[in-house]
Amino acid sequence: MRVIQVNDYAEMSQKAAEMISEQVRKKPDSVLGLATGETMLGTYAALVNEHQQHNTSYRDVRTFNLDEYIGLDATHPNSYRYYMNERLFRFLDIPLAQTYIPNGCAPLLEEECARYERLIEQCGGIDLQLLGIGQNGHIGFNEPNTSFASTTHVVQLSESTRKANARFFPSADAVPTHAITMGIATIMKSKQIILLVSGKRKAWAVSHLLEGEVTPAVPASILKAHPNVIVIADTEALSHVSQEKRKVHRP
Numbered sequence: 001m002r003v004i005q006v007n008d009y010a011e012m013s014q015k016a017a018e019m020i021s022e023q024v025r026k027k028p029d030s031v032l033g034l035a036t037g038e039t040m041l042g043t044y045a046a047l048v049n050e051h052q053q054h055n056t057s058y059r060d061v062r063t064f065n066l067d068e069y070i071g072l073d074a075t076h077p078n079s080y081r082y083y084m085n086e087r088l089f090r091f092l093d094i095p096l097a098q099t100y101i102p103n104g105c106a107p108l109l110e111e112e113c114a115r116y117e118r119l120i121e122q123c124g125g126i127d128l129q130l131l132g133i134g135q136n137g138h139i140g141f142n143e144p145n146t147s148f149a150s151t152t153h154v155v156q157l158s159e160s161t162r163k164a165n166a167r168f169f170p171s172a173d174a175v176p177t178h179a180i181t182m183g184i185a186t187i188m189k190s191k192q193i194i195l196l197v198s199g200k201r202k203a204w205a206v207s208h209l210l211e212g213e214v215t216p217a218v219p220a221s222i223l224k225a226h227p228n229v230i231v232i233a234d235t236e237a238l239s240h241v242s243q244e245k246r247k248v249h250r251p
């Protein structure tokens, strides 16, 4: 695991956008794994900027998002489909049909999970997966104590995650109770992973990731077992981590 320490959110976002663009230039038919949440907003803005300035084409790229709330359709402003369309896809030359997000309104949710998992495999797997981390160490919506062997599945969101995400909804009660998420095994199959972390509220999760044991109680800790992970973290997110561990980590 390689840790890149940056000063702040803006620098983290710029660095991540550069790495994604580089991946797409190197392999124009890349399969990208994408994430949502506040962490990714700056990265997507920087990516759009980069696309406009350098004409990096996304025509042959396919994308798979990590997760989606159950019960929110594409027109709902809090659905992750809406977020992705508004924040990223509409500014790129990627055909929307090549952008995949679990359908949280599918009538048969278990079938939707199996379909999503199959689609990722049919596309050859994810070349580069972008990840954020929850304050409790979740990745995607894989809450603490999710099996490391899990594939795409339906989850009940923890109260702490619903509370953390309530800032985007009109009220805490409006936050859905369930979601579909790629599983931990699905994420771990990605060829490369970039984890972005910014701000003090993530400091506990990052220090556990870098200095704690690998345990399902902190889902992100499994990333230590992946051969190709880059963590881009700002000074505040790393504030609980020793200087030594901030440098370079290899599994």
Ligand SMILES: O=P(O)(O)OC[C@H]1O[C@](O)(CO)[C@@H](O)[C@@H]1O
Residues within 6 Å of the ligand: 035, 036, 037, 038, 039, 040, 066, 067, 131, 132, 133, 134, 139, 140, 141
């Ligand atoms: O970036 P935020 O809003 O802190 O969220 C952290 C992570 O939690 C999620 O919202 C849950 O999936 C991810 O999309 C995100 O990467």
